[in-house]
Amino acid sequence: MEPLNLVQWPAFAASVAAAYLVASSSKGRRNAGFWIFLLSNGLWLVWGLHTDAWALIALQVCLAALNVRGLFKTEPD
Secondary structure (H helix, E strand, O other): OOHHHHHHHHHHHHHHHHHHHHOOOOHHHHHHHHHHHHHHHHHHHHHHHHHOOHHHHHHHHHHHHHHHHHHHHOOOO
8 A cells, every 4th residue: 555545544534623623603613624624625635646536636626715715704803
């Protein structure tokens, strides 16, 4: 097994943790969730490049843009 194949598991875990956090009523937790989503986007990009999963790469770029939007909407007042 190639070491880069293992990247999908932390990407998976980060995605699940981020989804949990962005559903929080706490603005701070939601903000942290968007940062973790961005981490997961990066990890999925690495794995997608490694496996030539072009649709996944395109999806992660689009989702990263939405997560940046989410960060701006959850900035501390």
